[in-house]
Amino acid sequence: MYSFFWRIFLTFWLTILIVELFTAWFAVRLSESEIHPILEKQNQIFVADSNRAVAVLEAEGLRGLREWLQRASNLQAIDEIFVVNQRREEINHKPLPDNITDILGDTHADPPLPDYKPIKYILTSKATAPDTEEYLVITTFRDPHRASYLFAPQRVAFGVIVSGLICFLLARYFTSPLNKLRRSTQTLMTGEFNTSSIQNLRHRHDEFGALAVDFEKMAARLSDLLTAKRQLLRDISHELRSPLARIRVALGLVRKKHHADDSDELDRIEREIERLESLISELMMFVRIRSSNTAESMTNVDIRELLDHIVEDAQYEKQQDRSKNTIKLHCPPGIEVWADAHLLHRAIENIVRNACYYSPEQSVIHIRCEQGTDDVRIVVEDFGPGVPDDMLEPIFQPFVRVSSAREEDTGGSGIGLAIAKQVIDVHGGTLTAQNKKEGSGLIVTLSLPVRRRARGANSSSQAA
Amino acid sequence: MNHKLLLIDDDRALCGMLQNYLSQESFDTDAVYDGESAIETVFGNAYDLLILDIMLPGQSGFDVLKTVREKSSVPVLMLTARGEDVDSVIGLELGADDYLAKPCNPRVLVAHIRAILRRSQPDAFTHGADEPLSVGDIELHPQSRTVLREQQPIGLTSTEFTILETLMRNAGNVVNKHDLSQIALGRKLAHFDRSLDVHISNVRKKLGFVAEEHNRIKTVRNVGYLFSK
Numbered sequence: 001m002y003s004f005f006w007r008i009f010l011t012f013w014l015t016i017l018i019v020e021l022f023t024a025w026f027a028v029r030l031s032e033s034e035i036h037p038i039l040e041k042q043n044q045i046f047v048a049d050s051n052r053a054v055a056v057l058e059a060e061g062l063r064g065l066r067e068w069l070q071r072a073s074n075l076q077a078i079d080e081i082f083v084v085n086q087r088r089e090e091i092n093h094k095p096l097p098d099n100i101t102d103i104l105g106d107t108h109a110d111p112p113l114p115d116y117k118p119i120k121y122i123l124t125s126k127a128t129a130p131d132t133e134e135y136l137v138i139t140t141f142r143d144p145h146r147a148s149y150l151f152a153p154q155r156v157a158f159g160v161i162v163s164g165l166i167c168f169l170l171a172r173y174f175t176s177p178l179n180k181l182r183r184s185t186q187t188l189m190t191g192e193f194n195t196s197s198i199q200n201l202r203h204r205h206d207e208f209g210a211l212a213v214d215f216e217k218m219a220a221r222l223s224d225l226l227t228a229k230r231q232l233l234r235d236i237s238h239e240l241r242s243p244l245a246r247i248r249v250a251l252g253l254v255r256k257k258h259h260a261d262d263s264d265e266l267d268r269i270e271r272e273i274e275r276l277e278s279l280i281s282e283l284m285m286f287v288r289i290r291s292s293n294t295a296e297s298m299t300n301v302d303i304r305e306l307l308d309h310i311v312e313d314a315q316y317e318k319q320q321d322r323s324k325n326t327i328k329l330h331c332p333p334g335i336e337v338w339a340d341a342h343l344l345h346r347a348i349e350n351i352v353r354n355a356c357y358y359s360p361e362q363s364v365i366h367i368r369c370e371q372g373t374d375d376v377r378i379v380v381e382d383f384g385p386g387v388p389d390d391m392l393e394p395i396f397q398p399f400v401r402v403s404s405a406r407e408e409d410t411g412g413s414g415i416g417l418a419i420a421k422q423v424i425d426v427h428g429g430t431l432t433a434q435n436k437k438e439g440s441g442l443i444v445t446l447s448l449p450v451r452r453r454a455r456g457a458n459s460s461s462q463a464a
Numbered sequence: 465m466n467h468k469l470l471l472i473d474d475d476r477a478l479c480g481m482l483q484n485y486l487s488q489e490s491f492d493t494d495a496v497y498d499g500e501s502a503i504e505t506v507f508g509n510a511y512d513l514l515i516l517d518i519m520l521p522g523q524s525g526f527d528v529l530k531t532v533r534e535k536s537s538v539p540v541l542m543l544t545a546r547g548e549d550v551d552s553v554i555g556l557e558l559g560a561d562d563y564l565a566k567p568c569n570p571r572v573l574v575a576h577i578r579a580i581l582r583r584s585q586p587d588a589f590t591h592g593a594d595e596p597l598s599v600g601d602i603e604l605h606p607q608s609r610t611v612l613r614e615q616q617p618i619g620l621t622s623t624e625f626t627i628l629e630t631l632m633r634n635a636g637n638v639v640n641k642h643d644l645s646q647i648a649l650g651r652k653l654a655h656f657d658r659s660l661d662v663h664i665s666n667v668r669k670k671l672g673f674v675a676e677e678h679n680r681i682k683t684v685r686n687v688g689y690l691f692s693k
Binding site for chain 1: 475477478481482484485488545565566567568569570571
């Protein structure tokens with residue numbers, strides 16, 4: 001999720017670092033001609049200082065030289081000074097660099113000439129101290145060269161850190177409005193039309209500000225459309241009820257008039273009316289779940305108790321049925337979730353019904369419940385035909401059927417699973433379906449988040 | 465003698481057909497189509513039962529119920545939109561005797577009407593035990609279907625009366641809520657059906673509030689209710 005951020009950050013940073021490097025390199029190249037007189041002067045000072053060091057040693061001995069060296073102004077052009085006695089020992093026991101040891105191999109070697117290249121050069125002079133001891137004074141030239149100055153580790157580190165910081169802030173500046181927009185989109189996806197997270201963004205007078213304004217308009221429009229859709233659904237359902245109520249009474253009257261209490265056709269009409277009615281009330285329910293305020297009706301629900309009821313009911317219905325399925329419940333006692341008991345009952349019931357409906361005769365439906373660390377999972381497993389993989393998600397949409405053949409059956413309303421999905425969404429859980437890996441069958445997994453125990457431990461007590 | 469019913473519903477065509485249907489079930493049914501005339505008609509006539517639709521133009525069914533209950537304990541069967549559980553709870557709290565989801569099967573409607581009427585008839589349900597019951601400061605007269613607390617009459621609806629009577633007859637024992645539902649509401653208690661709870665809470669309120677531990681009607685969780693001696 002940070003990839004865009006990192007890409008901007010790294011690109012900028014790398015670019016700046018490369019630019020820094022080249023600038024430094026060019027600076028060194030360009031300034032070499034200018035540095036020439038400086039070097040010249042430095043060299044004169046170096047030679048003079050080296051000679052003075054030798055003079056001091058010859059006049060005042062080692063102690064005098066040490067005192068002379070204390071004064072830093074004498075070492076402006078001298079980087080290091082080595083004083084070696086005849087036994088080739090450095091008098092201050094300073095370790096001798098390799099290039100100096102090389103020189104000592106041949107004491108008569110001429111000192112190398114300064115060539116103004118960024119290398120250190122060395123001056124060697126013989127000196128006889130007042131106590132007639134002979135010494136070799138070796139001085140190395142302090143190179144005022146820019147390159148070493150520019151590429152000093154602390155300078156490099158400073159450049160890297162400062163440019164890194166700037167790039168980091170820059171990348172954040174670019175990506176933070178994007179992240180805000182993204183968060184808004186995510187809340188939008190959950191069906192909440194709350195654009196408060198891009199409130200500040202709106203006041204920006206740039207492209208991001210314009211985007212935020214557009215986004216808000218889009219959210220408002222979506223919200224309107226969805227509300228209108230719900231309202232329409234609700235109105236239609238409502239308006240359908242009046243004629244249905246009349247049909248029902250009219251049917252009752254027909255039965256009375258013709259003394260037709262056992263007419264197959266009239267029974268059929270009655271059954272179809274009932275189906276229409278249940279379809280309408282399911283639709284109403286579907287529309288209402290989202291708009292209803294579930295917060296009030298939330299209690300601690302004992303899953304075992306709930307599942308027992310559902311299985312009991314389903315078994316009872318199965319008795320009237322010929323399919324003779326059995327439902328096996330595996331649920332440890334004492335698992336509780338914070339939920340609207342009525343809605344949750346409805347959701348799980350719909351899933352179980354669906355499983356029963358598509359199960360072959362005399363098969364088993366397993367309902368398992370397990371407590372995870374942060375969720376409670378209820379798994380309903382059947383031995384039915386399963387659904388094609390591309391239908392695993394759409395089956396939770398209203399009126400989506402896997403195959404048209406099933407539509408003929410007098411089965412569910414077609415929105416049972418959609419209601420279940422809606423309910424679980426409202427509870428902040430997830431509902432997913434998958435096919436069995438071995439054999440046929442569908443596994444529907446319902447996961448509900450575990451809330452930390454809400455206040456009111458005996459919230460399950462009935463208000464009677 | 466035929467029972468007199470009043471049908472309050474704004475769907476005139478439906479009312480006409482229902483009147484026809486109910487007359488064949490030997491009920492005399494009047495129909496009114498809005499809340500205002502409903503209240504007028506109820507107070508101007510003696511009805512055995514009101515069938516009240518919640519969705520009415522102008523004054524809603526709830527308003528009508530509230531006004532009626534101020535003066536009368538005539539049995540009320542409420543028609544609610546199917547699936548609107550909240551409506552049914554509010555209706556019961558306001559003193560309706562029972563509710564039925566609309567659109568309903570007329571046969572089921574008739575069954576509900578008969579169940580409510582049966583409960584509200586003094587002679588039909590008392591099993592000949594007409595002697596007044598008395599527990600604590602509550603006195604119940606099955607014959608006249610009246611309840612007195614410290615000699616002051618308390619107005620209960622017929623369903624509330626039946627619940628109280630059943631509990632008082634079994635005072636000191638737990639009455640199973642399924643049995644109570646069967647007796648008082650004439651139907652099996654479904655999961656999440658809060659009708660009985662609402663009726664019980666109405667009865668408690670009318671009997672006068674006392675602290676929970678001294679409540680006359682105690683809830684026995686997952687089992688039923690107990691009228692303490």
